[in-house]
Amino acid sequence: MDLSEKNIEKARENLSLYHDISNWKPVPGDIGKFSADKTFDAVFPDIPDPWNYAGQIKKLIRAGHHVITYSPNFNQTEKTVISFEAAGFVHIETCEILKRNLLVRQGMTRPSSEMLGHTAFISNFIGATGFTSKAVKN
Numbered sequence: 033m034d035l036s037e038k039n040i041e042k043a044r045e046n047l048s049l050y051h052d053i054s055n056w057k058p059v060p061g062d063i064g065k066f067s068a069d070k071t072f073d074a075v076f077p078d079i080p081d082p083w084n085y086a087g088q089i090k091k092l093i094r095a096g097h098h099v100i101t102y103s104p105n106f107n108q109t110e111k112t113v114i115s116f117e118a119a120g121f122v123h124i125e126t127c128e129i130l131k132r133n134l135l136v137r138q139g140m141t142r143p144s145s146e147m148l149g150h151t152a153f154i155s156n157f158i159g160a161t162g163f164t165s166k167a168v169k170n
Contacts, residue, residue: 033059033066034078063088075099083108083115090119093159101155109153121157128153 034040040058047053059066063077063085071094077085082101093099099121103109109126117123132147 033061033063035060035062066092068092071097073097077101081108081111083111086112086115086119086121089116090121090159095159097159099157099159101157103153103155106153109155112155116155116157120160122160124156124158126153126155 034043037060040060043058044053044056047056063079066088072092073094074097075089075093077089077099079085082089082103089099099116101112101116103112113123113126129151130147130149131151133144135142135144
């Protein structure tokens with residue numbers, strides 16, 4: 033879902049370069065105003081404040097299926113995880129995206145000495161199924 037038809041079309045172009053998108057069904061509109069008579073296998077809300085829509089997203093996702101969020105900083109990640117858990121999602125994990133290039137040479141492949149240390153955080157949730165699970169703490 034996206035407010036911009038232009039963004040949806042660009043996403044369609046990009047995805048079709050690498051994937052069969054015959055089962056990809058983008059929806060133009062505002063997720064806060066969206067309602068559907070069906071649920072979805074996956075939801076990827078690329079919005080600046082997903083914590084404000086956890087309850088709405090809960091209505092859209094099939095039990096046992098995934099919601100993946102993207103947050104650019106710790107504060108937004110914290111708000112997202114807390115609000116999705118409060119809405120009944122099971123938080124699977126949150127990981128930081130790090131990018132480090134490899135210098136690939138025969139017999140001498142190694143990581144680059146330079147690294148972009150932080151780009152964002154990806155959080156993975158599952159719509160509750162009625163089963164309870166024990167969280168694994170690292």
